[in-house]
Amino acid sequence: xxxxxxxxxxxxxxxxxxxxxxxxxxxxxxxxxxxxxxxxxxxxxxxxxxxxxxxxxxxxxxxxxxxxxxxxxxxxxxxxxxxxxxxxxxxxxxxxxxxxxxxxxxxxxxxxxxxxxxxxxxxxxxxxxxxxxxxxxxxxxxxxxxxxxxxxxxxxxxxxxxxxxxxxxxxxxxxxxxxxxxxxxxxxxxxxxxxxxxxxxxxxxxxxxxxxxxxxxxxxxxxxxxxxxxxxxxxxxxxxxxxxxxxxxxxxxxxxxxxxxxxxxxxxxxxxxxxxxxxxxxxxxxxxxxxxxxxxxxxxxxxxxxxxx
Numbered sequence: 280x281x282x283x284x285x286x287x288x289x290x291x292x293x294x295x296x297x298x299x300x301x302x303x304x305x306x307x308x309x310x311x312x313x314x315x316x317x318x319x320x321x322x323x324x325x326x327x328x329x330x331x332x333x334x335x336x337x338x339x340x341x342x343x344x345x346x347x348x349x350x351x352x353x354x355x356x357x358x359x360x361x362x363x364x365x366x367x368x369x370x371x372x373x374x375x376x377x378x379x380x381x382x383x384x385x386x387x388x389x390x391x392x393x394x395x396x397x398x399x400x401x402x403x404x405x406x407x408x409x410x411x412x413x414x415x416x417x418x419x420x421x422x423x424x425x426x427x428x429x430x431x432x433x434x435x436x437x438x439x440x441x442x443x444x445x446x447x448x449x450x451x452x453x454x455x456x457x458x459x460x461x462x463x464x465x466x467x468x469x470x471x472x473x474x475x476x477x478x479x480x481x482x483x484x485x486x487x488x489x490x491x492x493x494x495x496x497x498x499x500x501x502x503x504x505x506x507x508x509x510x511x512x513x514x515x516x517x518x519x520x521x522x523x524x525x526x527x528x529x530x531x532x533x534x535x536x537x538x539x540x541x542x543x544x545x546x547x548x549x550x551x552x553x554x555x556x557x558x559x560x561x562x563x564x565x566x567x568x569x570x571x572x573x574x575x576x577x578x579x580x581x582x583x584x585x586x587x588x
Contacts, residue, residue, distance in 0.1 A: 329382070330427040335438040336379070339504065340466050340474050341547045344563045344581045345526040346498030349422060349440040349464025349478060351384050352377040353588040362565065362579035366397040369576065371415070383423045390415040392453045413451025416458065420444040436468035448486070456486030460496065472509070476500040482528070493531040500524045518549040522563065540568040543581065557587040
């Protein structure tokens with residue numbers, strides 16, 4: 280109960296912050312500004328902790344492949360993750376939508392997962408391949424920027440984002456647990472091309488297992504935006520963004536200090552608008568880094584397709 284109470288308070292505070300932010304925007308709109316973008320460049324929002332000069336929400340930071348996202352978006356996204364290990368195969372197809380109201384972004388994701396692994400026939404005792412599949416827990420996330428800094432020369436741009444995620448169980452073979460995750464994101468731009476995204480979250484898993492499980496979720500994403508100012512690109516391609524990503528989970532309860540760390544080498548390709556719609560295609564190679572991740576899979580591939588709304 281203690282763990283479920285703290286994330287609930289976190290979520291209430293986050294929603295209150297978004298409401299105050301919207302009231303602030305409304306006042307600016309009555310003064311002749313926009314309800315979503317401040318009329319004057321510079322500080323705005325609650326206690327003037329945000330800065331309208333920031334690239335936050337302008338698609339500078341690419342969507343991570345494996346970890347949660349902290350940027351402000353209006354988009355529909357689809358992804359496929361395929362992993363193979365010693366006789367095991369995991370496929371996860373996820374569809375999601377993100378909508379932003381003022382600076383508060385609401386994200387909903389629905390993943391479908393299929394797991395194939397070696398087993399045994401209970402009748403004959405002979406080896407037999409086992410398979411389970413179903414809709415995984417529905418993920419609902421709420422996030423809001425709480426602080427921004429943009430240097431006078433605009434070479435440094437940093438945004439701190441508070442978020443809360445809840446995974447609602449579907450009672451399928453792969454979606455029986457409820458998960459509560461308060462999170463903090465940091466999105467840092469250095470110069471015109473380098474992006475660094477980090478995040479940490481405290482996950483509490485509530486499910487059929489009588490002992491709840493707590494883990495520390497963490498990630499690091501390094502990206503470099505390549506556009507026409509660096510190399511000539513065909514007119515159908517607005518930019519290429521190479522990405523290196525680390526995503527891990529570390530056990531926290533009952534003396535469990537296990538770690539599960541994996542990495543991704545990939546890229547996103549930003550296409551020129553087609554019929555007024557902006558499209559981003561991503562592909563990456565997934566690999567285990569530590570021993571525990573290596574026991575779960577040997578290699579993988581992840582792809583995604585993102586449509587801006």
